Amino acid sequence: MKQIVSLDKKIQSLYPLALASILLLGTTRLVFDGLKSNNSYVFQKCGRQIRAQQQVVVVSPKDLIDESCNVFEGNWVWDNVSHPLYTEQSCPYLVKQVTCQRNGRHDTFYKNWRWQPNGCDLPRFDAFKLLQILRGKRLMFVGDSVQRGQFESLVCLVQSIIPEGKKSLERIPPRKIFKIQEYDASIEYYWAPFIVESISDHATKHTVMKRLVKLDSIAKHGKHWEGVDYLVFESYVWWRYKPTINATYENPDDVQEYNVSTAYRLALNTWANWIDSTINPQTQKVFFMSMSPTHLWSWEWKTGSNGNCFNETYPIQGSPSYWGSGSSLEIMDIIRDTLAGLKTNVKFLNITRLSEFRKDAHTTIYGERKGKLLTKEQRADPKNFADCIHWCLPGVPDTWNEILYAHLLKSHQNIS
Structure with missing residues (x-):
């Protein structure tokens, strides 16, 4: 009997321990169940890191461009099956300057041409793969309004796979x-038409007719570029208003008239010094886009004519060596010399020639001037008002981004 009482006391003494164990197991179960919920605090804070470790970008052989293939040499081929890669209607982030159909353009052929390199294929653009590459990173386009078009093109190429509420566009x-919240990533654009500082650096209130460039000043811009994972630079058309340009160099109070080529070389030297002194090649990748061509004079591709790119509906074909007078070979040489002298590796994306053929793809009278759509009277005068500098979207800048995407895939594969 004493043994039974003693046993009962021992069992009773274990009750608190058993109860504590049950409570601990229940609490633990609740915590882990909570972790499974997308709404949990811990998941929101750590979930992206967990998924980043679980998901990888699979780069297949067909995604990689053969080293022997020059993607900048080739032809435009008609493709109304795979192109365009998006539509004006499907992308709410396009500005009026580039929505040619919405602005009244009736022909649509300009959207259905695909760039076909000689001897190889560009990888099919995969928005999911690009977002995986950009996870936790920033990609920034730096330049003028042509570069802004490339920024908008890339946003349109990826935005359709991002759920509503998980993406946003800020203007600062x-x-x-x-911003792509799900991936903690961003695609950005920075207005700097000369790359170096100038009196035209205000994003909306910038002077066009009077231009003054500070050829040795870049710090105000550069502080916004520091730490950006992928930088894509471009600067050309703003330099070409006249053969000379007012600028300062070393002495900010000494304004002189410089030959444009001389000024451009000095500006790129300033940029190059910033690149070599600031960029970390282990964590950052830098690209430089070559000049975007203009099609201001139709006599260049149609002998005896006296127009411009207005009403052109087909690319220039049958002239593989075509080079318009709006594209400066001297500027191209300056870019190549500057990049060759860098300690930091900067990838030169030479999109000029392939874009030279696309006389059909400019906004012409279906864009904006000074922030407003052209009036009926202005549209009736394409000789003076057609815009043969900017590009309709979808259109040619999408191809520039397909090429950029191919190089991002390649660089990602090399470091994975």
Whole structure:
């Protein structure tokens, strides 16, 4: 009997321990169940890191461009099956300057041409793969309004696979920032038409006719570029208003008239010094886009004519060596010399020649001037008002981004 009582006391003494164990197991179960919920605090804080470790970008052989293939040499081929890669209607982030159909353009052929390199294929653009590459990173386009078109093109190429509420566009002049919350990533644009500082650096209130460039000043811009994972630079058309340009160099009070080529070389030297002194090649990648061509004089591709790119509906074909007078070979040489002298590796994306053939793809009278769509009277005078500098979207800048995407895939594969 004493043994039974003693046993009962021992069992009773274990009750608190058993109860504590049950409570601990229940609490633990609740915590882990909570972790499974997308709404949990811990998941929101750590979930992206967990998924980043679980998901990888699979780069297949067909995604990689053969080293022997020059993607900048080739032909435009008609493709109304795979192109365009998006539509005006499907992308709410396009500005009026580039929505040619919405602005009244009736022909649509310009959207259905695909760039076909000689001897190889560009990888099919995969928005999911690009977002995986950009996970936790920033990609920034730096340049003028042509570069802004490339920024908008890339936003349109990826935005359709991002759920509503998981993406946003912010305007913080001189920047535009497209945020992809699910990937903790951003695609950005920074207005700097000369790359170096100038009196035209305000994103919306910038002078066009009077231009003054500070050829040795870049710090105000550069502080916004520091730490950006992928930088894509471009600067050309703003330099070409006249053969000379007012600028300062070393002495900010000494304004002189410089030959444009001389000024451009000095500006790129300033940029190059910033690149070599600031960029970390282990964590950052830098690209430089070559000049975007203009099609201001139709006599260059149609002997005896006296127009411009207005009413052109087909690319220039049958002239593989075509080179318009709006593209400066001297500027191209300056870019190549500057990049060759860098310690930091900067990838030169030479999109000029392939874009030279696309006389059909400019906004012409279906864009904006000074922030407003052309009036009926202005549209009736394409000789003076057609815009043969900017590009309709979807259109040619999408191809520039397909090429950029191919190089991002390649660089990602090399470091994976």
